[in-house]
Amino acid sequence: MKRIFDIICSACGLLVLSPFLILVACMIKVGDGGPVLYRGVRVGLNGKLFRISKFRTMIVNADKIGGASTADDDSRITKIGRFLRKWKLDELPQLINVFKGEISFVGPRPEVKHYVDMFSKEERAILSVLPGITDWASLWNPDEGAVLAGSADPEETYMEKVRPTKLKLQLKYVKEHSFLTDIKIIFQTLIAVAIRRG
Numbered sequence: 001m002k003r004i005f006d007i008i009c010s011a012c013g014l015l016v017l018s019p020f021l022i023l024v025a026c027m028i029k030v031g032d033g034g035p036v037l038y039r040g041v042r043v044g045l046n047g048k049l050f051r052i053s054k055f056r057t058m059i060v061n062a063d064k065i066g067g068a069s070t071a072d073d074d075s076r077i078t079k080i081g082r083f084l085r086k087w088k089l090d091e092l093p094q095l096i097n098v099f100k101g102e103i104s105f106v107g108p109r110p111e112v113k114h115y116v117d118m119f120s121k122e123e124r125a126i127l128s129v130l131p132g133i134t135d136w137a138s139l140w141n142p143d144e145g146a147v148l149a150g151s152a153d154p155e156e157t158y159m160e161k162v163r164p165t166k167l168k169l170q171l172k173y174v175k176e177h178s179f180l181t182d183i184k185i186i187f188q189t190l191i192a193v194a195i196r197r198g
Contacts, residue, residue, distance in 0.1 A: 001179050006105055010098040021092060024055055024084070031080050034060040037093055042110035045130050050102045052110060053093035057081025068112050069158040071148035085145060088193065094133055106182040107132025108170035115163070126170045129177055134189045137169040142192055 014021075025036040038056040040063070041049055062076040070077070077085065084090040097103045103110060110131035119126070141147065144162060151157040173181070 002104060002182060003101070005179070005182075006098050006101070009105065010095045013092075013095045014099065017092060017095075024089065024092075027080050028056055028078075031078060032060070038090075041113065042131070043113055043116040043127065044102055044110055045127065047116070047127050049113070050097070050110075052103070053096045055081075055084055055090040055093055057084050057090045067155040068114060069148055069154040070145055071151060071154045072143075072145035073149045074145075074154070091133060098133070101130075104130045104132040104182075106134055106173075106185045107177075108135050108173060109133075109138060109166075123167055123171065125174050126167070129174055134185060135170060135173050136185065137166040137173075139185065139188055139192060140165065140169055 028034075028036050035056055038054045038058070039051040040054070042052045044050045057078060058070070058074075058076040058081055059078060066074065066076055072082075072085070081090070094103065098105060107130045108126050116127070141162060144158075147162060148154040148157050
């Protein structure tokens, strides 16, 4: 049921949003001439590596001049990127990953290998379910960049203030996940986005 839901909804989303996605892609390309998509490597189900699709919101080669944790005031973020991040529009290309079965609409957010390598034996259970676009941790902390903003060391702030609770909530999802739980999380995510945009 979960996979069927993911295929149908991601396909419909890509079809309906295609004009908007093309518009955003053009704006990014015109902005600095760089790639439209960011295709960072993430760790997926059972530790399998895959490339996540996001609209590029940072300067070209940003990963080579800074850490993986990004604050809202990070100087690497482009002008259009700042707007896309504010409204979470940079996440829309992940519908491609959902359609391909690399992630689901609901599941623990996929991490970079650097953070996964730090997992304890218990925390590795997170890799036993398909990662997703939203989960309990995303609802708890919908704007990670805002939390890290103003920090002298965003990486250290992430490790101390975000990661511990994030892992606990991801483990909670692993233990309790079901299709009904997924629907509940999607519903709460839509409400959270609506409130934020309001």
